[in-house]
Amino acid sequence: MVKKGLVVKAKELKTDVALVKNLELSIGKIIDDTWDEPMGPTPFPSMTDLRDWDFKLLQRYKPFYLPYCDVCCLCTFGKCDLSGDKRGACGLNMAAQQSRIVLLACCIGAATHIAHGRHLIDHLIEKYGRRIPLDSGGLNIDVEAPVTRLVVGVKPETLQDLEEVLDWCEEQVTSCLSSAHTGQEGNNIDFESKAFHVGMADQVGMEVADLAQISVLNLPKADPEAPLVELGFGVADVKKPTILVIGHNVPSSVGIIDYLTKKKMLGKVEVVGICCTAHDLTRYEPSAKIVGPISWQLKYIRSGLADLIVVDEQCIRADTLEEAQKVKTPVIASSPKNCLGLKNRTNDLAKELVDDLVEAKVPGVLILDPDKAGEVAVEAAIAVAPKRKRFNIIPDLEAIKAAGEACGGCNECIRACPNNQPIPEAMKAAALGDLDPLATILGECVGCARCDSACPKDFSLHSFMIKAGEEKLWEEKFMMRSGRGSISDVEIRNVGGPIVLGEIPGVIAIVGCSNYPEGGEAVAEIAEEFAKRRFIVVLSGCAAMSVATVKDEEGKSLYEKYPGGFEAGGILNVGSCVSNSHIAGAAIKIASIFAKRNLRANYEEIADYIHNRVGAVGLAWGAYSQKAAAIASGFWRLGVPVVVGPHGSKYRRMLLGRADKKEDWYVYDARTGDRVYVGPAPEHLFTTAESKEEAIVMLMKLCMRPNDTTKGRSMKLTHYIDSHKRYFGVMPDDVHLFIRNKMDIPITMKPEILKILEEKGWKETRIPDPTLLKRMIRKRG
Amino acid sequence: MSAKPEPWQTAEIAGPKKALVITKPEIAAAMIKRAKRSILVVGYLSTKTDKDTGKMIDYAIRLNKAAGIPIVATAHTIQEFVKKGFEQATQMNAMDIGNRLKDPTWKGLDGKGPYDVALFMGLPYYMEFVILSGLKHFSTNLKTISLDRYYNPHATWSFPNLKVEDWNQSFETMISKLGGN
Numbered sequence: 001m002v003k004k005g006l007v008v009k010a011k012e013l014k015t016d017v018a019l020v021k022n023l024e025l026s027i028g029k030i031i032d033d034t035w036d037e038p039m040g041p042t043p044f045p046s047m048t049d050l051r052d053w054d055f056k057l058l059q060r061y062k063p064f065y066l067p068y069c070d071v072c073c074l075c076t077f078g079k080c081d082l083s084g085d086k087r088g089a090c091g092l093n094m095a096a097q098q099s100r101i102v103l104l105a106c107c108i109g110a111a112t113h114i115a116h117g118r119h120l121i122d123h124l125i126e127k128y129g130r131r132i133p134l135d136s137g138g139l140n141i142d143v144e145a146p147v148t149r150l151v152v153g154v155k156p157e158t159l160q161d162l163e164e165v166l167d168w169c170e171e172q173v174t175s176c177l178s179s180a181h182t183g184q185e186g187n188n189i190d191f192e193s194k195a196f197h198v199g200m201a202d203q204v205g206m207e208v209a210d211l212a213q214i215s216v217l218n219l220p221k222a223d224p225e226a227p228l229v230e231l232g233f234g235v236a237d238v239k240k241p242t243i244l245v246i247g248h249n250v251p252s253s254v255g256i257i258d259y260l261t262k263k264k265m266l267g268k269v270e271v272v273g274i275c276c277t278a279h280d281l282t283r284y285e286p287s288a289k290i291v292g293p294i295s296w297q298l299k300y301i302r303s304g305l306a307d308l309i310v311v312d313e314q315c316i317r318a319d320t321l322e323e324a325q326k327v328k329t330p331v332i333a334s335s336p337k338n339c340l341g342l343k344n345r346t347n348d349l350a351k352e353l354v355d356d357l358v359e360a361k362v363p364g365v366l367i368l369d370p371d372k373a374g375e376v377a378v379e380a381a382i383a384v385a386p387k388r389k390r391f392n393i394i395p396d397l398e399a400i401k402a403a404g405e406a407c408g409g410c411n412e413c414i415r416a417c418p419n420n421q422p423i424p425e426a427m428k429a430a431a432l433g434d435l436d437p438l439a440t441i442l443g444e445c446v447g448c449a450r451c452d453s454a455c456p457k458d459f460s461l462h463s464f465m466i467k468a469g470e471e472k473l474w475e476e477k478f479m480m481r482s483g484r485g486s487i488s489d490v491e492i493r494n495v496g497g498p499i500v501l502g503e504i505p506g507v508i509a510i511v512g513c514s515n516y517p518e519g520g521e522a523v524a525e526i527a528e529e530f531a532k533r534r535f536i537v538v539l540s541g542c543a544a545m546s547v548a549t550v551k552d553e554e555g556k557s558l559y560e561k562y563p564g565g566f567e568a569g570g571i572l573n574v575g576s577c578v579s580n581s582h583i584a585g586a587a588i589k590i591a592s593i594f595a596k597r598n599l600r601a602n603y604e605e606i607a608d609y610i611h612n613r614v615g616a617v618g619l620a621w622g623a624y625s626q627k628a629a630a631i632a633s634g635f636w637r638l639g640v641p642v643v644v645g646p647h648g649s650k651y652r653r654m655l656l657g658r659a660d661k662k663e664d665w666y667v668y669d670a671r672t673g674d675r676v677y678v679g680p681a682p683e684h685l686f687t688t689a690e691s692k693e694e695a696i697v698m699l700m701k702l703c704m705r706p707n708d709t710t711k712g713r714s715m716k717l718t719h720y721i722d723s724h725k726r727y728f729g730v731m732p733d734d735v736h737l738f739i740r741n742k743m744d745i746p747i748t749m750k751p752e753i754l755k756i757l758e759e760k761g762w763k764e765t766r767i768p769d770p771t772l773l774k775r776m777i778r779k780r781g
Numbered sequence: 782m783s784a785k786p787e788p789w790q791t792a793e794i795a796g797p798k799k800a801l802v803i804t805k806p807e808i809a810a811a812m813i814k815r816a817k818r819s820i821l822v823v824g825y826l827s828t829k830t831d832k833d834t835g836k837m838i839d840y841a842i843r844l845n846k847a848a849g850i851p852i853v854a855t856a857h858t859i860q861e862f863v864k865k866g867f868e869q870a871t872q873m874n875a876m877d878i879g880n881r882l883k884d885p886t887w888k889g890l891d892g893k894g895p896y897d898v899a900l901f902m903g904l905p906y907y908m909e910f911v912i913l914s915g916l917k918h919f920s921t922n923l924k925t926i927s928l929d930r931y932y933n934p935h936a937t938w939s940f941p942n943l944k945v946e947d948w949n950q951s952f953e954t955m956i957s958k959l960g961g962n
């Protein structure tokens with residue numbers, strides 16, 4: 001690894017006495033020679049170092065912009081109407097403005113993960129020291145930190161090595177963000193390239209954060225049999241005092257567990273979590289429990305089940321304190337990024353804080369010391385529980401019926417609902433004593449409470465739904481495999497070949513939040529469809545939780561039915577949002593371990609390898625956040641396609657290939673230098689699927705890669721055609737584009753496909769050693 | 782029929798350039814008649830048979846028969862068309878068809894040239910909203926018409942927010958004006 005210092009690079013340096021070419025000076029740097037891999041072309045890459053690669057991708061996958069509205073209102077020069085071919089006062093046009101919005105979202109997302117990593121590492125260094133070795137998988141992992149190795153070209157070995165990696169990440173976010181200033185970047189494709197760049201930095205930041213917590217907090221280390229943990233609304237023992245943690249950054253939750261352990265009270269207090277903090281909490285202590293994804297926040301708080309709430313950072317409702325106050329639940333804020341207006345009491349005595357919370361002198365406190373937050377949380381929860389007696393604000397049936405009778409049918413609620421739920425009709429039914437329609441709505445509800453806010457009569461509509469659906473809610477008890485962390489080298493060695501040759505039909509990464517169009521079960525259905533077909537299904541974040549919420553006839557969740565290894569037919573939960581980096585890491589490791597390519601600062605070559613060979617596709621069915629945008633962006637730069645659910649259309653830009661434009665689908669054959677047509681594989685880099693059926697078929701199709709062997713391609717085509725017929729009821733009309741020679745044709749479908757090939761005037765092509773990079777051609781003419 | 786140009790989802794406002802309201806279905810029929818080449822994009826909500834969306838797919842088929850408008854069925858909508866014995870629809874991803882409609886050099890489903898009018902129905906409201914916006918801002922010679930029950934402001938023309946009965950009646954009138962049944 002490289003120690004901190006100053007690097008001076010110059011392609012050409014002219015002085016009075018000499019002309020020096022390709023000078024590289026390292027001042028104050030100690031180049032560690034324990035890593036014998038040669039340094040690749042782009043160590044610590046700047047915003048423009050990989051621009052050529054981006055442009056190649058963006059030439060094929062052109063942006064389709066989807067503006068929310070006609071105007072830009074980012075500076076006081078405006079508002080500017082950008083409709084038609086108008087430009088704003090600064091000269092910007094609509095395409096550039098939309099790409100700027102994409103960049104901004106990616107910058108916010110990347111900043112969030114990177115700042116999360118920084119906070120975590122500062123805390124761990126303060127507590128455990130700088131020299132703690134990094135270890136994400138013991139002897140099973142040699143290629144640790146694959147993303148970091150690839151992107152910046154260092155091999156971090158101890159906690160302190162991560163600091164300079166974060167320095168680089170922070171610089172990239174600042175630079176990219178600065179280019180969004182009025183009068184800076186003006187070209188949409190350059191904005192896109194910067195969004196890719198910050199997405200790449202985001203992957204590094206996520207890896208750094210997870211590597212640090214896996215190593216120091218001893219979270220599961222690439223463990224396919226990470227413990228099964230309980231998940232669901234009904235998992236906590238309501239007789240015990242209950243602490244609810246919400247957010248993404250685990251130190252304060254660790255503080256709670258450590259305090260309980262120290263006081264020998266583990267098991268006497270329920271510690272339950274929502275969102276990624278819950279993932280990391282159960283990775284730390286498997287007896288902790290998970291309530292569910294982010295959309296469960298209001299359900300749980302309003303039901304009065306939490307005696308105390310600890311929030312850290314990210315994806316926490318901004319009205320948590322107000323909602324908690326309604327049910328007399330004290331709140332501890334524990335992150336400088338989310339102080340909720342509370343007084344900073346970090347330096348006060350724990351006992352004073354506990355007393356103030358228990359006596360409700362304050363609604364909450366800000367405690368920035370995670371250990372103190374843990375102690376106060378436990379002591380306060382124990383004292384508050386008997387006083388609160390699960391006080392809740394879920395209305396009774398009479399109140400709902402009365403509201404139903406008083407409802408004016410104004411439609412404000414349904415018009416506010418992101419999922420267009422028929423609330424006014426359900427209220428009519430409620431007036432007649434029928435709560436079933438309200439219960440049905442709960443199944444498709446994302447818990448946003450926009451309906452509550454919109455109702456002119458101030459009905460607490462979301463609470464009505466919770467009451468109507470309470471029976472089902474209480475039955476929610478599932479098992480989820482806790483986050484396993486990275487993928488081991490052995491696993492990669494076993495599947496690298498079959499993936500690259502196309503014999504394992506694909507790696508499907510289902511990630512992201514729970515902004516689902518019609519409930520979370522779809523995620524489980526999609527995951528199982530692919531596991532049954534022996535794809536590798538990798539999960540993280542809220543999606544990993546939703547997958548647990550469907551049981552078979554024997555009451556088993558998918559995690560209990562399918563193996564947790566990175567293998568054909570496996571369903572693996574890598575962990576929280578920051579664990580997404582291991583998915584990119586697995587693809588990168590295939591290039592390194594299976595294909596023996598150098599990783600070190602060799603981004604472009606490896607991305608080209610992955611794009612042409614590794615049939616990996618991401619699905620963010622319920623994506624909503626800026627972090628999800630940044631995560632997707634990191635995958636785009638690696639050439640990995642991403643599909644989002646319908647709400648993802650609001651990210652305002654798709655990256656779409658044109659299957660009908662033959663000229664877009666040529667690659668170089670690295671063996672000969674010839675340009676070879678390979679068909680639209682993969683067809684898009686970013687698109688929206690409207691329904692789960694479409695998502696399934698789309699993912700199957702997007703797994704095809706130019707490098708597939710005939711055996712691999714015929715298997716991928718079998719899945720694509722089979723699912724297309726099953727969900728769409730017809731043969732796909734583009735199969736001819738994916739058949740290179742007759743060996744690609746799935747045997748059982750041969751007569752049917754041969755007929756199509758004839759009708760379409762199909763011609764045989766050859767299978768190249770595919771690359772988009774001219775410099776990878778081995779034979780020079 | 783309320784002719785107020787008010788988005789159905791309250792926050793989905795478009796800006797200065799808003800869809801003109803189709804106050805009478807006859808107007809929509811006239812626009813289709815006037816179009817040189819029109820196309821109908823049908824989303825999967827048209828297959829749902831709740832009270833809001835019942836019959837939508839049938840209207841799509843009748844529109845096709847009355848005016849010869851080719852149909853793109855997005856997502857798994859195609860399956861429902863086939864079940865109803867309608868085999869001519871083309872399956873395509875909604876973003877893909879949006880992206881192609883944006884391109885003035887796209888030769889269309891039949892290779893005969895670009896379309897000048899695109900009609901939309903049955904996509905999730907917010908998804909149709911952004912696709913219509915993409916077309917409003919980035920297509921050159923394309924007019925869009927939203928035939929959904931709700932006013933969708935990024936279209937060139939849109940039905941207003943309608944009661945189910947009025948909406949159904951609009952289709953009936955439109956189809957009969959186009960000479961269909």
Ligand code: SF4
Nearest residue numbers: 072075078080088090
């Ligand atoms: S940034 Fe440019 S387009 Fe946006 S408001 Fe300012 S001047 Fe107008």
Ligand code: SF4
Nearest residue numbers: 417445446448449451
């Ligand atoms: S809380 Fe549920 S029903 Fe209410 S607006 Fe949000 S999604 Fe719709």
Ligand code: SF4
Nearest residue numbers: 407408410411413455
């Ligand atoms: S907003 Fe309130 S009053 Fe209006 S329809 Fe909905 S529940 Fe009834």
